[in-house]
Amino acid sequence: MAPICPRPVITWLAFDAGEICLGANLPPESGIRVPANALRGLVDALFQKVGMNTENAGLMAQLLVATDLRGVFSHGTHQTSGYVRMIRDGRVNARPNIEVTSTTSTTRIYDGDGGMGHLPSWQAANFVADTAAELGTAAATTGNHFHFGGAGKYTRVAAAHDCIGIAISSHRWERQGMIANGATGASPMSIAIPTSADVPPLVIDMATRLLPWEEDLFEQMPFAYFKELGLGSIAHALGGVLAGVWQPGRMPPTSKWESNQGGFFAAFHIAALCPIDQFRAEMTRYVSECRQLAPFPGHQRAELPGGIEWLNEAEFGRLGIPISEEHESSLQAVADEFGVDTPFAQFESTRFGAGS
Numbered sequence: 573m574a575p576i577c578p579r580p581v582i583t584w585l586a587f588d589a590g591e592i593c594l595g596a597n598l599p600p601e602s603g604i605r606v607p608a609n610a611l612r613g614l615v616d617a618l619f620q621k622v623g624m625n626t627e628n629a630g631l632m633a634q635l636l637v638a639t640d641l642r643g644v645f646s647h648g649t650h651q652t653s654g655y656v657r658m659i660r661d662g663r664v665n666a667r668p669n670i671e672v673t674s675t676t677s678t679t680r681i682y683d684g685d686g687g688m689g690h691l692p693s694w695q696a697a698n699f700v701a702d703t704a705a706e707l708g709t710a711a712a713t714t715g716n717h718f719h720f721g722g723a724g725k726y727t728r729v730a731a732a733h734d735c736i737g738i739a740i741s742s743h744r745w746e747r748q749g750m751i752a753n754g755a756t757g758a759s760p761m762s763i764a765i766p767t768s769a770d771v772p773p774l775v776i777d778m779a780t781r782l783l784p785w786e787e788d789l790f791e792q793m794p795f796a797y798f799k800e801l802g803l804g805s806i807a808h809a810l811g812g813v814l815a816g817v818w819q820p821g822r823m824p825p826t827s828k829w830e831s832n833q834g835g836f837f838a839a840f841h842i843a844a845l846c847p848i849d850q851f852r853a854e855m856t857r858y859v860s861e862c863r864q865l866a867p868f869p870g871h872q873r874a875e876l877p878g879g880i881e882w883l884n885e886a887e888f889g890r891l892g893i894p895i896s897e898e899h900e901s902s903l904q905a906v907a908d909e910f911g912v913d914t915p916f917a918q919f920e921s922t923r924f925g926a927g928s
Contacts, residue, residue: 597643597644597645597646599643599884599894600894600895600896600897600899600925601925601926602896602897602923602924602925602926603894603895603896603897603899603900603923603924603925604894604895604900604916604919604920604922604923604924605891605892605893605894605895605919605922605924606892606893606895606915606916606919606922607892607893607919608637608640608641608888608889608892608893610915610918610919611633611637611640611649611893611895611915612630612633612634612637613633613915614633614649614903614907614912614914614915615632615633615636615637615649615652616629616630616632616633617629617912617913618652618656618906618907618910618912619632619633619652619655619656619659621656621910621911621912622656622659622660622666622910623659623666623667624659624666624667625667628667628687628688628691631690631691631694632655632688632690632691635690635694635721635725636648636649636651636652636721637649637893638725639721639722639724639725640888640893641884641885641888641889641893642724642881642882642884642885643880643881643884643888644722644724644777644881645896645899646722647721647722648722649899649903650899650902651719651721652902652903652906653902653903653905653906655688655719656906656910657906658718658830659688662828663718663829663830664686664687664688664718664829664830665685665686665687665829666687667687668684668685668686668687668688668691668692668717669685670682670683670684670685670687670691670692670695671683671685677703677707678703678704678707678709678710678711679710679711679712680696680699680712680713681712681713681714681715681816682695682696682712682713682714682715683714683715683716684714684715684716684717684718684831685716685717685829686716686717686718686827686828686829686830686831687717687718687829688717688718688719688720689714689717689718689719689720689721689741689833689835690719690720690721691717692714692717692835693714693717693720693721693726693739693741693835693837694726695714696712696713696714696726696835696837697725697726697727697729697730697737697739697837698729699712699837700712700730700735700737700837700838700839701729701730701732701733701735701737701839702733703839704730704733704735704839704840704841705733705734705735705839705841707841708840708841708844709838709839709840709841709844710838710839711836711837711838711839712836712837712838713814713815713816713834713835713836713837714815714834714835714837715815715816715817715819715822715831715833715834715835716816716819716822716827716829716831716834717831717833717834718829718830718831718832718833719833720741720760720833720835722760722762722777723739723740723741723760723761723762723777724739724762724764724775724777724878724881726739726762726835726837727739727762727763727764727775727777728764728773728775730764730839731764731765731766731773731775732766733839733841734766734841734842734843734848735766735839735840735841735842736763736764736765736766736839736840736842737762737763737764737837737838737839738761738762738763738836738837738838738839739760739761739762739835739836739837740759740760740761740762740807740810740811740835740836741759741760741761741807741811741815741833741834741835741836742757742759742807742808742810742811742812742813742815742817742833742834743757743759743812743817743832743833743834744812744817744818744823744832744833745757750785751801752785752797752800752801753785755801755804755805755808756780756781756800756801756803756804756805756807756808757804757808757812758779758780758781758804759779759780759804759807759808759811759812760777760778760779760780760807761776761778761780761803761807761811762775762776762777762778763775763776764776764878765855766842766852766855767852767855767856767859768852768853768855768856770856770860771856771859771860771863772859772875772876772878772879772881772882772883773878773882774855774859774876774877774878775877775878775881776877776878777877777878777881778877780800780803780804780807781800781804782796782797782799782800782803783796783797783800785797810836811834811835811836812834814834814836815834815835815836816834817832817833817834859876859879862874862876863875863876863879892919892922894924900916904916
């Protein structure tokens with residue numbers, strides 16, 4: 573299938589390879605379509621197989637499949653194989669005891685106990701959204717956990733509560749080499765702003781690394797690298813330092829877990845700053861007018877950030893999530909390894925592209 577519109581290249585972590593890679597979130601040109609419920613069942617079973625309790629395994633499946641539904645394949649179920657193998661190998665805690673270690677009326681600090689970052693981050697995202705809706709604003713940090721996945725799923729919780737949501741994560745890495753790489757870690761960030769049901773929400777969901785380092789590119793557009801440096805350093809200050817990723821008790825050899833990541837979450841209730849109906853009407857007009865503009869060259873339509881994900885969610889929810897052959901093979905391999913049945917044979921008739 574031809575993609576509705578290409579998405580920008582973002583940075584994602586390839587855990588199996590143990591390195592950072594650049595990947596583009598484009599719908600595959602060939603593959604198989606799998607309904608969201610079937611994919612959730614597979615991912616849920618895999619996490620339970622490595623010792624995660626039913627509640628947390630179900631949440632991991634829910635969040636990873638929701639990410640696939642929006643077309644952010646780099647941070648969706650494609651990550652399952654790396655996650656479950658790290659849990660099996662004792663690098664990530666299968667059954668973390670997530671704690672709130674400090675709290676006020678509008679803030680919380682969550683300790684993830686060496687588990688997957690999605691788990692405390694989902695709690696933090698719901699806390700800031702609920703609290704901001706009641707009190708106007710709220711913030712939280714999470715720490716002592718592994719990868720929290722794509723940031724946009726957390727900010728959308730706030731947007732659903734008529735709030736502006738912010739989510740930022742960062743991790744530990746060695747300071748070495750040139751400042752372009754040594755000072756920033758391609759940290760993810762998201763800001764979500766609600767609109768109305770008629771148009772997409774405005775959602776930035778991106779890595780803070782924008783371009784690969786090339787001296788020729790730097791000479792042509794140094795401003796892009798300086799902006800990247802600014803975004804990356806602020807992301808590390810909030811999602812890393814503030815979240816406690818450098819606390820000695822969370823680092824080897826004191827900690828046996830791969831608890832190298834943290835998160836920062838905040839929400840602001842729009843009604844505390846502006847009449848909500850007025851805000852929604854103006855945002856809806858703005859988004860609608862922008863969608864009528866000429867698109868980027870080579871793109872079929874003009875969309876603001878969050879628009880493509882909104883369209884994908886509707887299409888993939890109706891027709892099934894398009895899974896590439898490589899994505900399917902990765903899930904099949906880990907399912908075979910752990911003795912879990914896969915649903916792919918049931919949907920063989922949905923194959924599209926070269927292999928159909």
